[in-house]
Amino acid sequence: MKDFITALDPNYQLDKYHIKNNVAVFYISSKMSEVKCPYCGTLSSKVHSSYEREIQDLPMQNRKVILLVKTRKMFCSNCKCEKKTFSECHPFVENNGKKTRRLVQNILFTSAQLSSVNAAKILKSNSIEVGKSSICSLLKKMPSxxxxxxxxxxxxxxxxxxxxxxxxxxxxxxxxxxxxxxxxxxxxxxxxxxxxxxxxxxxxxxxxxxxxxxxxxxxxxxxx
Structure with a gap:
């Protein structure tokens, strides 16, 4: 299980996990003590609060995988920065994304070979939940x-x-x-x-x- 998270990003650790109703839920967090402000680039170790982001990842052993990623809200250490606080960014997912980059790549590879309807059916059979409209939105972002x-x-x-x-x-x-x-x-x-x-x-x-x-x-x- 730990190798699965390490492959996602070596700077993240598996805190705990559970399997229920054919869904594997992994609770993960960053091992980094400092977080870079996305607005000014200053490193900060001052934590304001934290919350969990729910992100879908590649399936494992025919089970849907959900990552509950501990996300810190930080105080920016730069007094000249336009933002006083910021949320931790995770390199394996877009800022507002709900799917990991590696899962998106899997979806795009499958969808590029088929119609969006058939792709959605095949992906669902492989424990990946994504609808026709979501596939179209992802494909539209691809340079072509x-x-x-x-x-x-x-x-x-x-x-x-x-x-x-x-x-x-x-x-x-x-x-x-x-x-x-x-x-x-x-x-x-x-x-x-x-x-x-x-x-x-x-x-x-x-x-x-x-x-x-x-x-x-x-x-x-x-x-x-």
């Missing part, structure tokens, strides 16, 4: 260069940005099964303009929504 003239067969589908309130549209290459692009809307005119940027599309697979049928016909008249 697509030759628009080479895209010929696509699938257009919607995904929830905020369930029951707002939706976006995703385009998947039917030949490579990779996500090409996403936009934060399913408005007919905006989808039409978006599709028009791919001049050599020959096939647009879509659901029964009339808005996608209209956008496809207006951007590429006569295609199947």
């Amino acid at each position: 260069i697509v030759d628009k003239s080479s895209v010929k067969k696509v699938c257009v589908d919607d995904f929830a940005l905020r369930k029951r309130f707002s939706y976006g549209t995703v385009m998947v290459d039917l030949e490579s099964h990779k996500i090409i692009n996403l936009i934060p809307t399913r408005n007919t005119n905006e989808v039409k303009e978006w599709l028009s940027k791919y001049p050599n599309i020959e096939v647009i697979s879509r659901d029964g929504a009339q808005l996608y049928a209209n956008a496809a016909e207006r951007s590429h008249p006569g295609i199947t």
